[in-house]
Amino acid sequence: MQLFLQILLVVTSVLLIIAVLLHRGRGGGLSSLFGGGMQASLAGSSRAESNLDKVTIGLAAVWLIAIIGLGLLLKL
Amino acid sequence: MLSAFRSALATPDLRKKILFTLMIVAVYRLGAVIPAPGVSYNSVQACQAQVEGQSFFTLLNLFSGGALLQLSIFATGIMPYITASIIVQLLTVVIPHFEELKKEGQSGQGKLTQYTRYLTIALAILQATGVIALAERGGMFPNCTESIFPDSSVLTMAITVLTMTAGTAVMMWMGELITERGVGNGMSLLIFLNIAAQIPAEGANILNQNTPLVFGFVCLLALVIIASVVFVEQGQRRIPVQYAKRMVGRRMYGGTSTYLPIKVNQAGVIPVIFGSSLLYLPDLLVNLTGDPQNPSGFTQFIQTYLSDQSSWLHMLLYFALIIFFTYFYITITFNVDDRAEEMKKFGGFIPGIRPGRPTAEYLRFVLSRITLPGSIYLGIVAILPNFFLSLTGEGQNQNFPLGGTAVLIMVGVGLDTVKQIESQLMQRNYEGFLR
Numbered sequence: 001m002q003l004f005l006q007i008l009l010v011v012t013s014v015l016l017i018i019a020v021l022l023h024r025g026r027g028g029g030l031s032s033l034f035g036g037g038m039q040a041s042l043a044g045s046s047r048a049e050s051n052l053d054k055v056t057i058g059l060a061a062v063w064l065i066a067i068i069g070l071g072l073l074l075k076l
Numbered sequence: 077m078l079s080a081f082r083s084a085l086a087t088p089d090l091r092k093k094i095l096f097t098l099m100i101v102a103v104y105r106l107g108a109v110i111p112a113p114g115v116s117y118n119s120v121q122a123c124q125a126q127v128e129g130q131s132f133f134t135l136l137n138l139f140s141g142g143a144l145l146q147l148s149i150f151a152t153g154i155m156p157y158i159t160a161s162i163i164v165q166l167l168t169v170v171i172p173h174f175e176e177l178k179k180e181g182q183s184g185q186g187k188l189t190q191y192t193r194y195l196t197i198a199l200a201i202l203q204a205t206g207v208i209a210l211a212e213r214g215g216m217f218p219n220c221t222e223s224i225f226p227d228s229s230v231l232t233m234a235i236t237v238l239t240m241t242a243g244t245a246v247m248m249w250m251g252e253l254i255t256e257r258g259v260g261n262g263m264s265l266l267i268f269l270n271i272a273a274q275i276p277a278e279g280a281n282i283l284n285q286n287t288p289l290v291f292g293f294v295c296l297l298a299l300v301i302i303a304s305v306v307f308v309e310q311g312q313r314r315i316p317v318q319y320a321k322r323m324v325g326r327r328m329y330g331g332t333s334t335y336l337p338i339k340v341n342q343a344g345v346i347p348v349i350f351g352s353s354l355l356y357l358p359d360l361l362v363n364l365t366g367d368p369q370n371p372s373g374f375t376q377f378i379q380t381y382l383s384d385q386s387s388w389l390h391m392l393l394y395f396a397l398i399i400f401f402t403y404f405y406i407t408i409t410f411n412v413d414d415r416a417e418e419m420k421k422f423g424g425f426i427p428g429i430r431p432g433r434p435t436a437e438y439l440r441f442v443l444s445r446i447t448l449p450g451s452i453y454l455g456i457v458a459i460l461p462n463f464f465l466s467l468t469g470e471g472q473n474q475n476f477p478l479g480g481t482a483v484l485i486m487v488g489v490g491l492d493t494v495k496q497i498e499s500q501l502m503q504r505n506y507e508g509f510l511r
Contacts, residue, residue, distance in 0.1 A: 006235055009113065013242035020245040021193055023252065024186065060246055067149060067239065070113045 005070045012063040019056045024049065083501065090259075090500050097258035100250050101269060107243065108143040108150045108273075114236040115147045115211075116226050123224070141270030142277075144207065147224065149243040151207060154251075154267055156199035156244055157192070158349065164192045169408060196248060197241060204240035208233055259500070260493035268489040271482045298483075301460065305487045308453050311340040313446055315439070320423040336419075336426075338443060341450040342410060345484040347401035348458045351394055352481060395455040402451035403444075412439040457484060 085091050111117045124145055140153030168174045168188070177184035211224050212233070225232070247266065254262030283291045314335035321331035358378050381389040416436035425431045429438050458481060 006113075010235060010238060013238045016242045017197060017245045020249045021197065023249065024190075056249065063242060063246075064107075064110075067110060067113055071111060071117075074113075 002070070002073055005066050005073065009063065009066040009070065012059055012066060016056070016059045016063055019052065019059055022052060023056070080501070084497060087501065090497070093257065093259050093500075094497075097254050097260070097265070100254055100258065100262075101265075104150070104247070104250055104266065104269070105141075105273070107246070108141055108148050109146065110149050112147055112149050112151060112236050112239050112243075114225055114227065114232045116224055119224050120145075120147055141273045143270075147207075147211060149239055150247055152200050152203045152240050152244045153270070154247060154263065156203055157196045157248055157251075157263060158267075159199050160192045160195035162346075162350065163195060164188055165408065193248065197245060200241045200244035201237065204237045204244075207240075208236055259497055260489070264485070264489045265493065268486055268493075271486055301457070301483055302487060305457060305483055306491070308340055308450075309487055309491060312337045313340070313442065314338075315442065316427055317419060317424045318427055320425075322423055336415070336439075338446055339450075340446055341454060342443070342447065343402045343405045343450070343454070345454075345481065345488055346405050347398045347451070347454055348481045348484055350401040350405070351397035351458070354397060355390070355394055391459045394459055398455040398458055399451040402447060402454055406443065406447055410443065412436045412443065415439060454484070 084094070111120065140151060140155065143150045143153055164174070168178045174188065174191075177187050208225075212228060225236075251262030251266050254260065254265055256262075258265075279291075282294055314337055316333060316335050318333045319331060322329045381387050413436045416432060416439060419425065419435060420431040426435055426438060429435050
């Protein structure tokens with residue numbers, strides 16, 4: 001069980017990082033980070049983007065479950 | 077004020093945005109307390125109770141909202157993203173390819189953001205490894221004998237590093253989601269939250285260690301500091317710009333007189349972050365490599381003069397670094413030549429000054445003049461907590477949420493977010509938060 005959860009955690013972690021990196025970056029870095037401009041993102045999210053959103057949310061949920069499961073299992 | 081709140085919540089799209097932001101925030105704060113796999117929650121709690129506010133990680137911990145010392149899944153937090161953005165920003169000066177991208181506009185900017193994101197992941201792996209190695213060697217909680225990692229095999233450690241890296245990726249995504257669908261800039265909002273989350277605990281700390289009278293005095297002082305920060309933050313010089321009238325087809329354009337606002341503190345809070353992270357470097361180095369039993373002369377020098385935040389050398393160096401970085405950052409971000417060129421292109425000029433090069437010279441002159449008080453103000457606000465040392469007890473200086481970096485960030489982000497809600501509200505009716 002522990003091994004399964006660990007493998008699940010590794011796989012979802014890697015996939016999660018890839019999924020997040022696949023998103024088109026919004027926010028424009030640091031220039032608008034502190035007291036910057038108000039840029040309106042006019043371009044709406046495309047179909048691919050919204051599907052990616054769903055995949056990311058699903059991955060994040062599994063990732064969280066794996067972490068909590070491991071924590072409960074090991075009772076450290 | 078209250079009616080503005082009501083109308084903000086009564087507007088359907090704005091209500092949706094605010095609720096979405098709150099939801100992300102709730103998820104984020106939940107994640108900040110979940111311990112990373114492989115970390116013993118009980119020993120971390122025990123160690124934290126022992127060292128209570130005297131870790132050298134204070135600033136990093138402040139930025140991660142206490143998640144770092146908890147060794148939670150969001151332990152590396154937002155710091156890799158900040159560092160990556162700073163690096164990419166600096167590289168635009170050095171690497172010609174980056175400079176081209178920056179000038180390209182929207183699409184180039186998007187590419188730079190993408191580079192920043194890749195770099196964030198790389199830095200997150202580095203930082204997570206560093207944090208875990210430090211915690212394992214006992215450098216994070218000095219004098220704490222509890223074993224933080226019961227199973228210290230390489231495999232378990234690798235899984236913990238991977239989880240923390242994924243945590244940073246999730247945080248980055250949540251920040252972007254807030255920017256896209258919520259109110260305000262997601263990244264800065266998350267930093268704001270991290271700092272605000274520390275305030276109640278710090279306040280309780282002060283109340284416990286001192287009399288209620290001192291506590292009241294500190295609160296009053298904090299209000300005065302916040303008010304003065306808002307005052308300077310909003311201050312700007314308005315350089316008048318006159319636009320010439322132009323006929324395009326049958327329509328008349330221009331002929332308006334407007335102004336170019338130059339803020340007193342044009343650089344925002346970036347110099348403070350730069351300066352403090354640079355000052356933390358030698359400290360970090362000594363802690364990673366040094367031998368705590370018999371410290372060398374170099375180690376002792378750094379510990380007495382650089383790490384100790386009440387030492388005059390630390391304060392002086394911090395102050396000088398902030399002034400330097402204010403000028404440095406403004407020269408990067410506010411390009412006077414471009415601004416003058418743009419004005420010339422659209423038929424604008426500053427009354428009494430010829431367009432083109434003289435305008436650029438004039439702008440440079442005004443900018444460097446106005447930045448001097450701006451940078452000195454930043455420096456003073458940043459080293460302010462060092463004077464509170466006797467009130468807040470040992471080693472809580474930068475951690476103290478009512479001075480320095482924390483107040484600057486909170487006020488900056490707060491003002492920005494309120495302004496953005498305000499502009500959304502303006503689309504419906506003219507009654508807003510700000511008068």
